Amino acid sequence: MPRACPLVRLAALLTAFFLAFAAAASAAPPPIVIGGTVSLSGKFAETSHAIHESCRLWERQVNQEGGLLDRPVRLLLLDDKSDADEVGRLYRRLIDEDKVDLLVSPYSTTLTLAALAVSEPRGRLMIGLGASGDEIWSRGHKWIFGVYSSAERYFLGFMDMIARRNLREVALIHADSEFPRDAARGARSWIARFGLRLVQDDSFRDGPAELPELARRARAAGAKALVLAAYTDSCYQLLAELKAQDWRPQALAMTVGPAQADFAERAGDLAEGVFGPSQWEPNLRIPFPGMAKFIAEFQEQSRRLPSYHAASAYAGLTIAAKAISQTGGLDQGKLRDFIWALDTVTIMGRFKLDPTGRQVGHSPFIIQWQGMTKEIVYPPRMQTAAPEF
């Protein structure tokens, strides 16, 4: 029998090794894929960027700890450009083509409603990472749960404070969109409940064009307190207009903008004394479990403090991971039942849902910028500083 060449024998061995390695690699469990969109551009880009960073932080942490159900976790986040139509298209792809195991919502109530229009018919469970508008919960959606408090409760604390301060005359200005409308509606109800008097109630579509006039009206109405329900850009526009009119009500509250960490940097002195609702604050005096680790690693990763939008995304993913681990699978129904029954505490605080999936365990803070520092002034038991009027 003829003897084989040594080089041939080495090649045969190497070939066998690589074939065996390839076989082993093809046997690893498939990752659990959680898919969704972020607004890497468009009007929600600034806020959504923080959500995106927070999601990546969670992904790295969970995989470093071994993944879920012994499977790696992969976040499939697509850029929706802050456009609702793009959101619909992308969620159809994620569900139908990418076959993601779980969905996360885009930022804002508007985009979330667009995503729900795709996911609800398909019976896919969605984590509501950045939406709080009441329409999400009032339209009978079955497969979404929220992390944020409801927008209607954003000004509860502010109204309570000004009522105790006897600042009875309140002017209300809001943008004409879902979330601002929801927040303004909630503000009205709290004004009534706390015995305050609504001296102005106006909405706007074009902030730069309409806000000067609305501000003059508020002043003319004798408002002691001014409430703005809008997104970030409108906040800075109103501050600039008030400065231009050289008027500042005794209490000024605005949604979204003041909650962001760079508010003071951007607004400068105009930020002083501004109140704002906040779902969460990166303040270690707030004793929620896991906060320190989250804040530290987020800072390490992003070189800045996390906002409540980042925290809410992290908290929503943490709830989902807990549900997957506890149910031992990715069954959408089991996951829904588990989460709806859950009453726990995340880095955001208490997590508890009502049957509609609306977050009712959590209540928003009221923060106030005092000396370039964001202080929690409401609720009283969480105060880091007393409110200043």
Added chain:
Amino acid sequence: MTQMNTARIRPRNRIIVLIMLPVVLFGLAAAIGANRLLADPLVDYLKSRADQRLRLSSGLALAICDELMQNLLALRLEDDPAAAVSTQKEALEQIKALHQKLVNVHLAVTDENGRVLASTLPLPERLPGFSRLDLNNGIRTQELDGSPIRFHSRYFPFWRWHVISLSTAEAYLAPAAMASRAVYLGVFGVLAVLLVTVLIVFHLLVNRPLSQMIQATRGVALGEFPRLEIKRQDELGQLAIAFNAMVASLERGQEGMEKVLDRLKQSEEAYRSLAENSLALIAILRDGILLYVNDRALALSGYAREELVGQPLDRLIHPDDRGMLMRRTRERQVDDWRINQYELRYVCKDGRVRWLELLASPITYQGQPAVLGHAIDITERKNAQQEQRQLEAKLNHAQRMEVVGTLAGGISHDFNNLLHAITGYAQITLNRLGEDSPLAPHLRGILRSAGRGGELVNQLLAFSRRAESRLKPVNINQEVLHVCQMLTHTIPRMVSIETRLARDIWPILADPTQLEQVMMNLGSNARDAMPQGGRLTFETMNVVLDETAGQRLVDLPPGEYVQLRVSDTGHGMDEHTRSHIFDPFFTTKPLGQGTGLGLSTVYGIVKAHHGHISCYSHPGQGATFNLYLPVAAEMPREQAANGAPPPPPRARGELVLLVDDEQALLEITREMLQELGYKVLVASSGEEALEVYAGQDGRVDLVLMDLGMPGMGGRLCLERLLEMDPGAKVVISTGYVDRGQEEEALGLGAAGFLAKPYQLGDLVAKIRQALGKA
């Protein structure tokens, strides 16, 4: 008084008081100042605390509401009426429960209209003015039912409640009052702690060492010499070292002092002994006041010391001498340091008067001038001097009497020799002429006159006690009765004679004849003293004289005597007469009526009987003579029967050597002896007698020799004769009737003694007795 009180306080307590008093006063001032400085701020602070408590209470109540509101909101039940009512009820209950944990704060809740929903203090249903309570969380005080209430309200807009904390005025202001009390209590507490600390520190650091030092000092005061233990080097330690050094010095000083004191004590004892045991009276006076008297002065005066010290000296001085004492005191000049010496009398407490010889010298006593009186009680000496003078008078009298007696004796001797010669010659002549001779009457007249002369001489001899007394035991009562019987014949009837004779009178040694003569003479003298009549009394009694009584009677030894008292009621005598009544030849009778020898004879006889006679008399009060005669050891014997003497017997030729310097006596005596048949040799001196006696070669049978001869004298002659011939018989004859001479002669070996003048029969009897032929 304050000082006395302060002095009574113990030094330790005084120091404590001195420390505590300023601290307490300072503490009071500090308390008042602190109260003013601290109380108001503290009250303000406490009020602010009370206000804070009100704020806190309302805040806590509000927090309850907040919590429940948050729960309600978290459950989204804020619009649920039932949940709202239930939660509100829960809130009110929790607020009420909260009140239990609050102090002096009540809680209430009203709605926005002031209606009280709940309250821990009884309040009206509605609080007027509380409908719009201060929503700026202010605090105010408001009258409520007349009582001020402090309120603090919080508005809880969620339920439109006013959550109110309130405090009553009492509770609200209580801290202010408490603050004031606290300030006082605090200050006083600090003060008390400070005081206690100071006292403890003082006690430990000062008081205890001082107490030990005081204790040690008391020990020093008690004569001990304790040493302090030195534990510290501070001032007290230095003080302890100094104290120990002082104690050591004191101990050395004490030892030296004790030695000095011993010497001083000895000296003081010596001086005290000198002063108190001195036989002299010692006193110290200043301004006539007695400051000191020694025991001797007290013993002699009879006063206690306290009765004399402080009293004037005049009180003691005899009134008669006070003037003298004052005069001498006045005459004494200031700074006259001479010593005064004089005698004066003082009066004892019992009234006795005694004599002092006083030496007074000025001294300095207790820093001031004084007089040291040093006196000797010379009462005894004074009395002795007086007695001495009396004795000297008596001695002078006795010496005078002795001289007179000697003179009388000498004269009597010569008279006896003369009368012996006259009587001898007259008798020889009468014998030779016979009784029938016409000259016989003349010769008998000569013999009678010579006889009276002899009696006179005998009286002189009796006075001079040279008369020979024949003493024998005699019952004086018998002699008194015998004399009284004789006196009744010689004394006029107007003079009565009485006798008071003692029974069992002791016998006396006396010559009955001389005793009779004594009583007769005294009786005669009494008769002469009572020419107008009176009473003459004889008394006898037994007496025992002790030494004192014997001395008072000058010359009587103590013993048993019989006293014979002869008294009359006559005119008596003055002192001069009384002092001379026993002098011979002294008489108050007219010339020729008395010899002046009666009482002197009595005196001589009594003295010859070893007795004593004295006379007590004053003019007009009669006179009393007391005679003391010694008692005899035996009772008187029967007297020999009296009878006529037998005629002298005739001699048988014996040879008699007759020795006498008187030639007349020699001749008459030779003739008388020759008449009786003796052969007689004569010698006129002792020397001649020795020659004659030697020349007879033993043939002389008897020598009759006079003692009083010139030359070798009778006494030496007697001795030589007896040396020459121890068997020689010598009879001594002398005109001096002295029993001493008789006894001396008989002692020298004389065969007999014969007093002149003697009768012839007496001579023959004595010769025959000497020759052994009686």
